[in-house]
């Protein structure tokens with residue numbers, strides 16, 4: 001499957017994407033012309049030194065931020081042509097985010113956290129409660145639904161975040177250093193969870209600094225100074 | 237915007253942060269409480285004035301001898317030529333007159349058995365019962381024949397009945413007023429305090445001819461003198477017009493040459509009360525205005541805390557946006573938070589304000605009137621304040637850039 005994956009229609013396309021931040025009177029070129037296609041069902045790991053533009057790219061792909069130049073297409077749709085409401089809907093329906101710092105609502109239960117994206121969905125999900133429970137069970141937290149983030153371990157919190165990312169059945173999960181705040185053992189559990197999601201057909205794109213985490217992916221991209229320097233597929 | 241979600245998110249965030257919620261609505265609570273208390277008190281006062289006016293008869297004109305008092309000079313009523321029965325009869329013929337009372341008043345000592353008491357004695361004609369709306373609770377009033385023939389009858393106020401007769405039935409009993417024996421034929425129904433503070437039930441009414449002939453004495457020049465007249469005017473007559481008509485009639489009867497000043501005064505007591513109460517009303521408006529200002533200050537307080545809260549919750553807002561909230565969803569959530577807080581603050585404030593007014597009423601012995609409509613207006617006003625002062629922070633939240641909000645720390 002990985003070998004054939006790139007022959008299919010890409011789900012995300014980056015065309016000569018640049019991102020320049022202006023800080024005071026000098027410019028920071030976070031991305032300097034990036035061309036990548038991401039294919040449905042392919043798990044991709046993005047690596048590279050700190051400051052090489054990995055997070056910047058993730059934010060652009062996730063429709064959270066807009067490029068300085070170039071174009072981004074999700075499912076063939078040009079993002080720069082969309083309104084802020086349409087971008088919100090893409091973030092809701094197509095993308096699921098997993099953050100390094102989990103980003104859960106601290107005062108809300110695990111269940112309420114998972115419900116958040118479901119509530120904002122325009123798809124008239126009839127049973128938000130059931131769906132949220134189902135997602136928490138999928139990540140193995142069926143017994144911890146009423147726990148607040150404070151009452152959960154880091155790995156469990158990241159599971160809640162993954163359940164939340166899964167809630168609206170996204171095509172793509174974007175995980176920026178999902179194991180960055182976790183120990184090795186917990187990292188392995190989280191990675192296995194993500195690999196499993198990949199097997200179910202979800203396109204998982206993750207950023208990591210660790211080679212053994214990246215080795216879970218079918219495809220490894222390397223960045224340096226805002227540019228793509230290598231793009232390798234695993235053949236096994 | 238998904239209204240239900242906005243409500244859900246707003247209420248969840250209010251409940252999970254009770255201290256912040258309480259502090260936010262504190263200003264509104266105090267504002268509404270003071271509006272409610274002020275309004276209840278000034279409404280109560282206004283109602284009391286209305287009651288006083290209607291008790292007096294809003295359509296009554298009082299006529300007294302003596303020139304108008306101006307510039308501090310008083311040409312005392314006592315020294316002025318009194319009116320006469322003739323003038324009273326003349327005024328009764330006018331179509332505007334429902335009744336024309338004649339009164340001679342004096343301070344007397346009344347004795348019954350061992351008890352004696354200082355009180356006011358009114359020698360009155362029977363029209364006085366109409367102009368003053370007197371009725372009896374026991375016994376009866378005297379009629380016109382009895383008044384004209386000068387019967388030794390007395391109708392006594394409740395206070396006199398209570399003081400002199402303590403439980404025994406006064407009807408048919410004798411009292412001595414300045415040593416003149418009178419028979420009690422009726423007890424007046426209780427009227428309570430007058431608007432000038434006097435006890436209106438501390439009174440004895442007797443036929444005016446009896447008063448003149450036997451107790452208060454007659455005026456040597458006119459014989460059948462009357463010191464005060466009161467005219468009840470038919471509804472729908474213009475009081476000012478009637479007043480000047482009466483003045484013309486009296487000038488004519490009392491032969492006052494054109495150009496000379498009146499030697500009597502015609503006035504409307506209701507006007508005095510209204511004038512007095514209008515100062516109270518001005519004061520009430522001032523208080524209500526102060527209260528409204530505090531409501532606005534409360535609103536500014538809500539805005540401040542909401543703005544701080546938006547800054548403090550920037551990451552949460554960014555997260556919600558990353559999860560698919562549209563700008564309108566965020567706007568709605570924060571707007572509803574502000575409105576809900578103001579509504580709740582208004583509700584608690586209303587209850588506190590009404591409670592405070594009732595407490596003040598109990599301690600200070602003045603009337604309050606809590607009207608449902610004012611409570612509703614206060615609630616409406618707090619919702620409006622929430623909408624108005626919540627909009628700015630809510631819009632600020634909605635305008636945040638998702639990625640910048642998410643990175644905020």
Ligand SMILES: Nc1ncnc2c1ncn2[C@@H]1O[C@H](COP(=O)(O)OP(=O)(O)OP(=O)(O)O)[C@@H](O)[C@H]1O
Pocket residue numbers: 021022023028029030048049050051052053054055056057
């Ligand atoms: N909001 C911003 N304003 C200014 N400069 C920024 C901003 N965000 C990122 N940068 C700069 O852009 C470059 C790329 O940053 P980015 O966060 O994408 O790096 P990264 O590859 O994710 O690094 P790390 O591995 O440390 O997370 C860096 O030089 C960074 O300083």
Ligand SMILES: [Mg+2]
Pocket residue numbers: 054055056176
């Ligand atoms: Mg990064």
